[in-house]
Amino acid sequence: MMMSGLRERKKEQTRRRIAEVALRLFDERGYDAVTVNEVAEAAGVAKVTLFAYFPSKDSLVLDGVKEDTAAIVAGRGERTPLQALREHYRRMGRDEIDVGGLLTRIRVISASPALLAGVQQAHMGQREELACALAEALPERGLAPRLMAAQITAAITTLQEAFFHRLSTGVSPEEAGRLLGEEVELAFDLLEYGFATLKGDKS
Amino acid sequence: MMMSGLRERKKEQTRRRIAEVALRLFDERGYDAVTVNEVAEAAGVAKVTLFAYFPSKDSLVLDGVKEDTAAIVAGRGERTPLQALREHYRRMGRDEIDVGGLLTRIRVISASPALLAGVQQAHMGQREELACALAEALPERGLAPRLMAAQITAAITTLQEAFFHRLSTGVSPEEAGRLLGEEVELAFDLLEYGFATLKGDKS
DNA sequence: GTTCATAAATGTACCCGGTATGGTTTAGGC
DNA sequence: GCCTAAACCATACCGGGTACATTTATGAAC
Numbered sequence: 001m002m003m004s005g006l007r008e009r010k011k012e013q014t015r016r017r018i019a020e021v022a023l024r025l026f027d028e029r030g031y032d033a034v035t036v037n038e039v040a041e042a043a044g045v046a047k048v049t050l051f052a053y054f055p056s057k058d059s060l061v062l063d064g065v066k067e068d069t070a071a072i073v074a075g076r077g078e079r080t081p082l083q084a085l086r087e088h089y090r091r092m093g094r095d096e097i098d099v100g101g102l103l104t105r106i107r108v109i110s111a112s113p114a115l116l117a118g119v120q121q122a123h124m125g126q127r128e129e130l131a132c133a134l135a136e137a138l139p140e141r142g143l144a145p146r147l148m149a150a151q152i153t154a155a156i157t158t159l160q161e162a163f164f165h166r167l168s169t170g171v172s173p174e175e176a177g178r179l180l181g182e183e184v185e186l187a188f189d190l191l192e193y194g195f196a197t198l199k200g201d202k203s
Numbered sequence: 204m205m206m207s208g209l210r211e212r213k214k215e216q217t218r219r220r221i222a223e224v225a226l227r228l229f230d231e232r233g234y235d236a237v238t239v240n241e242v243a244e245a246a247g248v249a250k251v252t253l254f255a256y257f258p259s260k261d262s263l264v265l266d267g268v269k270e271d272t273a274a275i276v277a278g279r280g281e282r283t284p285l286q287a288l289r290e291h292y293r294r295m296g297r298d299e300i301d302v303g304g305l306l307t308r309i310r311v312i313s314a315s316p317a318l319l320a321g322v323q324q325a326h327m328g329q330r331e332e333l334a335c336a337l338a339e340a341l342p343e344r345g346l347a348p349r350l351m352a353a354q355i356t357a358a359i360t361t362l363q364e365a366f367f368h369r370l371s372t373g374v375s376p377e378e379a380g381r382l383l384g385e386e387v388e389l390a391f392d393l394l395e396y397g398f399a400t401l402k403g404d405k406s
Numbered sequence: 407g408t409t410c411a412t413a414a415a416t417g418t419a420c421c422c423g424g425t426a427t428g429g430t431t432t433a434g435g436c
Numbered sequence: 437g438c439c440t441a442a443a444c445c446a447t448a449c450c451g452g453g454t455a456c457a458t459t460t461a462t463g464a465a466c
Contacts, residue, residue, distance in 0.1 A: 007432095007433055007434075007442080007443085010433090010443090011443080014443095035421085035422065035423085036422080036423065036424085037422085037423095045444080045445090046444065046445050046446075047423095047424085047445095048424095048425085048426095048444080048445070048446085048447095049443080049444055049445070051423090051424065051425080052443080052444085055424095056423080056424080057422095057423065057424090082398060117324060117327075120323075120324075120327055121320060121323075124320075124323055138401075140401055142386070142389075143361065143362075143365055143386045143389060143390070144389065144393070144401060146361050146365070147357075147358055147361050147389065147390050147393055148393070148398055148401075150357035150358060150360065150361040151354045151357050151358060151393065151394070153357065154350075154353035154354050154356065154357035155350055155353060155354060157353065158346065158349050158350050158353040159346075162346055162349070183345070183346045186345075186346060186347065186350065187346070187350050190347070190350055190351070190354065190397070191354070191397060191398055192397045192398055192399050193396070193397040193399055194393070194394060194395045194396040194397035194399075194400075195285060195351055195394055195395055196395050196396055196397075197397075198341075198343055198347060198351075210413080210414085210461095210462060210463075213414095213462095214414080217414095238450090238451060238452085239451080239452065239453085240451080240452095248415075248416090249415065249416050249417075250416095250452090250453085251415080251416070251417085251418095251453090251454080251455095252414080252415055252416070254452090254453065254454080255414080255415080258453095259452080259453080260451095260452065260453090
């Protein structure tokens with residue numbers, strides 16, 4: 001078998017071409033206003049071929065955007081799950097993420113309610129994995145891991161939404177990253193110490 | 204004009220008949236296996252009429268399931284938002300909710316991934332309202348209200364999921380209510396005091 | 407009771423995302 | 437060079453949802 005080069009290269013090429021064409025069309029005319037037929041035609045493939053590469057219309061944009069929070073928790077080493085996650089997202093704000101190549105994608109996503117719902121759903125899908133990872137990492141039982149996973153996921157989703165929104169409304173990547181950094185600390189403080197620290201302000 | 208009785212009563216009646224027929228069919232054969240055409244036919248109306256009453260297939264089941272967390276916060280009186288919410292859901296566990304009439308609905312929802320995703324989306328839709336209500340109720344600015352709203356919504360969603368899951372797997376409503384009561388306290392403690400209280404167990 | 411405006415209900419045809427089928431090209435191992 | 441299997445394609449189909457033009461029923465005014 002070996003399945004070597006040319007064939008796979010062509011596949012990869014076709015796949016990339018489809019995704020690129022799709023992103024361009026969505027950016028030009030809006031996600032909802034472009035049909036998958038148009039994408040397929042513009043990419044020079046049949047609709048059925050497109051769906052052989054991508055399982056759904058939104059996956060044309062959302063594929064590869066998935067975050068693996070469960071993996072971060074699993075690979076936390078000596079740290080607590082929350083520490084590991086906090087440091088991961090802290091790094092996202094500080095280090096330059098390769099945001100250049102993602103800007104169009106982010107713009108397209110932010111402009112489409114359907115795609116925004118899609119990323120939320122993707123996050124929700126990870127909630128369960130994260131709950132399992134937390135259940136293994138912590139002594140808590142019952143609903144606690146699920147509650148924690150849900151809250152963490154919600155916080156991350158909110159952070160990402162704010163970040164995306166800024167990027168898609170013209171804020172510079174550097175500034176957006178800086179603000180993200182601040183908000184990561186806020187979000188994880190809220191998770192770790194609760195709303196009481198805010199409302200009481202007893203510090 | 205006046206729009207008086209008979210007409211509106213018939214409308215209401217038709218609407219209820221459609222919803223009841225739909226719920227029965229979904230329960231018998233599964234949400235995905237029943238088409239809206241079948242529902243419409245079984246209810247004695249045309250498909251387009253069905254969609255005049257319900258904007259989408261899932262609204263046949265989900266209509267009226269919406270929770271109004273924002274309203275709870277708005278009508279909190281002297282209490283903090285979190286206190287108001289905690290007490291509201293505490294009551295849900297203690298007092299008998301009219302769970303009898305909802306059991307079929309809950310069973311249908313719990314059996315369908317599409318509908319479960321739908322209630323999640325509904326919760327997400329309320330997140331924004333809740334964020335606004337919190338922003339008015341608290342001095343916090345910036346991302347804090349959104350983060351809080353997201354975390355609260357996530358916790359409530361998780362509580363509801365666990366509750367639904369028990370009810371749809373045969374746990375008695377009383378027992379499910381009792382467990383819900385315990386978990387409400389856990390969830391709101393987590394929101395209020397953070398994960399640190401769990402992990403450190405410094406109490 | 408008849409008439410008239412209006413709102414409800416309908417039939418039909420359509421759009422779009424997604425799938426099933428069955429056939430044709432093409433790459434790669436031998 | 438041949439053969440298998442993968443990639444591709446055209447077409448037809450399904451189900452949710454909408455547009456449109458038409459009919460049917462209702463309430464009110466006369």
